Amino acid sequence: MAKENLVPMGPFHPLLEEPEFFKFYVDGETVVDAEVRIGYNHRGIEKLAEGKTYEQAVFLVERICGICSTSHPFAFIQAAEDVSGIIVPDRAQYIRSIIGDLERIHSHLLWVGLAAHFIGYNTVFMWAWKYREPVLDVFEAISGNRNHYGMFKVGGVRRDIKDEQVPSLLKAMDDIDSFCSMLLKAVMDDPVIHARTKGVGVLTKQDALDLGVVGPVARASGVEIDIRKDFPYAAYGQVNFEKIVLQDGDVFSRTAVRLLEIMESIKIIRQCLKNLPKGPIDAKVREIGVGEGIGQHEAPRGEVIHYTKSNGSNYPERHKIRAPSFMNVPSFKKTVIGQSIADAALITAAVDPCYCCTERMAVIDRDSDKVLLTGDDLVKLSQEKTEKMRNKK
Amino acid sequence: MNILEEIKNKFDGKIKVFEKNNRRTYIDVAKEDAKELVRFIYCDLGARMSTASGVDTKAGVEILYHMAFDKYALLVSVRVLAPKPDPEMPTFTDFMPSTEWIEREIHEMLGVNFIGHPNLKKLLLPDDWPNGVYPFRKKTFESEKEIEER
Numbered sequence: 001m002a003k004e005n006l007v008p009m010g011p012f013h014p015l016l017e018e019p020e021f022f023k024f025y026v027d028g029e030t031v032v033d034a035e036v037r038i039g040y041n042h043r044g045i046e047k048l049a050e051g052k053t054y055e056q057a058v059f060l061v062e063r064i065c066g067i068c069s070t071s072h073p074f075a076f077i078q079a080a081e082d083v084s085g086i087i088v089p090d091r092a093q094y095i096r097s098i099i100g101d102l103e104r105i106h107s108h109l110l111w112v113g114l115a116a117h118f119i120g121y122n123t124v125f126m127w128a129w130k131y132r133e134p135v136l137d138v139f140e141a142i143s144g145n146r147n148h149y150g151m152f153k154v155g156g157v158r159r160d161i162k163d164e165q166v167p168s169l170l171k172a173m174d175d176i177d178s179f180c181s182m183l184l185k186a187v188m189d190d191p192v193i194h195a196r197t198k199g200v201g202v203l204t205k206q207d208a209l210d211l212g213v214v215g216p217v218a219r220a221s222g223v224e225i226d227i228r229k230d231f232p233y234a235a236y237g238q239v240n241f242e243k244i245v246l247q248d249g250d251v252f253s254r255t256a257v258r259l260l261e262i263m264e265s266i267k268i269i270r271q272c273l274k275n276l277p278k279g280p281i282d283a284k285v286r287e288i289g290v291g292e293g294i295g296q297h298e299a300p301r302g303e304v305i306h307y308t309k310s311n312g313s314n315y316p317e318r319h320k321i322r323a324p325s326f327m328n329v330p331s332f333k334k335t336v337i338g339q340s341i342a343d344a345a346l347i348t349a350a351v352d353p354c355y356c357c358t359e360r361m362a363v364i365d366r367d368s369d370k371v372l373l374t375g376d377d378l379v380k381l382s383q384e385k386t387e388k389m390r391n392k393k
Numbered sequence: 394m395n396i397l398e399e400i401k402n403k404f405d406g407k408i409k410v411f412e413k414n415n416r417r418t419y420i421d422v423a424k425e426d427a428k429e430l431v432r433f434i435y436c437d438l439g440a441r442m443s444t445a446s447g448v449d450t451k452a453g454v455e456i457l458y459h460m461a462f463d464k465y466a467l468l469v470s471v472r473v474l475a476p477k478p479d480p481e482m483p484t485f486t487d488f489m490p491s492t493e494w495i496e497r498e499i500h501e502m503l504g505v506n507f508i509g510h511p512n513l514k515k516l517l518l519p520d521d522w523p524n525g526v527y528p529f530r531k532k533t534f535e536s537e538k539e540i541e542e543r
Contacts, residue, residue: 224463307459320444
């Protein structure tokens, strides 16, 4: 009888947002069971926020994630504004949408690059990361920062986009558009990428609904949810864009959803820049009021939801944060089991939680605790599989 | 028929509905009727479980289940009170697998016992975290004796 081995993966990963720890039980090359453990990076931000004013908490929640640093402030300010129905000026709403969707572009490009690296496609990896740079340059032009933009505040935004900046920003969007279209074609038509990702790690529509997954993971499985369309906020109700929904639920669909979304985001940003209304950028909020507020935002990885309870003071009485990965990570159990261990790194990566873990992967013999394969070996295993496929063709 | 009308008709007298604005509605319900109400909203009306949040109050732990109707741009928050000293709630994981993690989180952070939960282990806190210490409980609501006993 084949011996069942344990493959631990994680917990720490210096690159992306959360450390997680996966345990894969393998029989030969097939994953037979999976467990996940989170909490290695629990920083008690919800509790910390109770000791910060609404103004300060915006900066605090911006530090939750280094990649999608705007998602949390975006949801949080909406929660605070929801408490007593603060009206935000139109110009601020448009600037918010521009920041929110620029972030989606750079986050998805980062993901495409890493996923390509895992299947041994370093050309796509280099391209994607190279074309991510101009996006960060646009951020720098608007906010002065390449990440952690500090743009958001309750009632508006902190910095204006000057009218004389708009033509250069539109020009930058044209360049980003042409790079991304090229990348889209390169990935969508590549036979080896098809072979490595189609039919791999399938999450069915029913499983997606049961687990309540959100964002590109849900949309790749045919679940039509996108907070920007369903609960129009900021300027998303005033611009034209498509909700990208695919049906297959495999790694390829998740890749395709993200790449197609980049093109939609470019559309949104162009429309916002062209139609940027005149007026103030801040409602100059004096007090939050008493009550409860809920803010939702479609982050690159899915719905972020913040709940805040205000007792009329400057400080929130309770602040609850739910990040999209909290819903998406449990889907591993459905997608990884029955798949080959060479695909495990890619499938876990396809949810876009945290690849970092994969770099620390090791195959360990359950009886002797001896390390059989290290993380590097597993990435190599995945890359060799691609190489073999390529040579066959 | 309107979603809220349907809920009001079915649970007439058992719930208190507060329509904050056209997107946010809060429904207060007693613990005994909570499961039936959430099941109706989730299974029959087809809402999506977005998340749950717990707030420590003097009377007990207040749990809000945030359910989203994406098609109607409506977020319904069902508010239930799990009274102290030993807050308890029936688990919703039997018909709503997506609540598994959030119930574990509320369990360890606020000390609510979800009866019937299949896997009520630690999720976020370290394994050697002391039992009976709940980080999101507010100190002001505990008697000095309780704090000393730790």
